[in-house]
Amino acid sequence: MSPTGTIEQRDGQHVLVQTREFRAPIEDVWAAVTEPERLARWIGTWTGDPATGSVRFAMTFEGQEEGDAMLIRxxxxxxxxxxxxxxxxxxxxxxxxxxxEDGITTLTFRQPGIRPEQVGEVAPGWDYYLDRLVDAETGADPALRSWEDYAPTASHYTDQL
Incomplete structure (x- = not known):
């Protein structure tokens, strides 16, 4: 697996930045990252009422059932x-x-405040999940992805620190 992200600096913090491109309308990609049934295809799902400013998000592919609080900022x-x-x-x-733009929707994912000791595990993990999102949206089977293929990419991120 080729790692895709970078570690940037913003306001004195490390920020993990990863992008993915989709030949799809922006509304389709938005639905893939916000609608529970679409999320469930590649990472997990949420419950609750987003109008309250928070939901419970469960990473079902990490074995979570109950989920944790997620604040919508x-x-x-x-x-x-x-x-x-x-x-x-x-x-x-x-x-x-x-x-x-020009028939391509670009999703930019950022995790500001990522600590150096987290980068080697967290960054490849987001590559894994974002690739699963691409699979789900292009008709490929996300289940064919293996986390073991991503773990060796940790040095790509830690070398940027």
Missing amino acids: VCEPPHRLHVTTQVGEEQWPLELDLRH
Whole structure:
């Protein structure tokens, strides 16, 4: 697997940045990252009422059933979804920004505040899940992806620190 992301600096923090492109309308990609049944094809699902500003998100492909609280910080369909998710005792801000141009929708994923000791595991993990999203949206089978193919890419990210 070829790693795709970079580690950038923003406001004195490390920011993981990864992009994916889709030959699809922006509304389709937005639905793939916001609708529970579409999310379920590649990562997990959420329950609750997003109008309250939070939902419970379960990474079903990590074996989660109950899910953890996810705060919705920004939701501007179909362009921006910024959330903060609970991961154990930690909170992770995650940013999804979509742009459409010339028949291509580009999804830019960011995780600001990623700590150097997390990068080697977290960054390849997001490559894995974002590739599963591409599979789900292009008709490929996300289940054919193996995490073991992504783990060796950790040095691509840690070498950027």
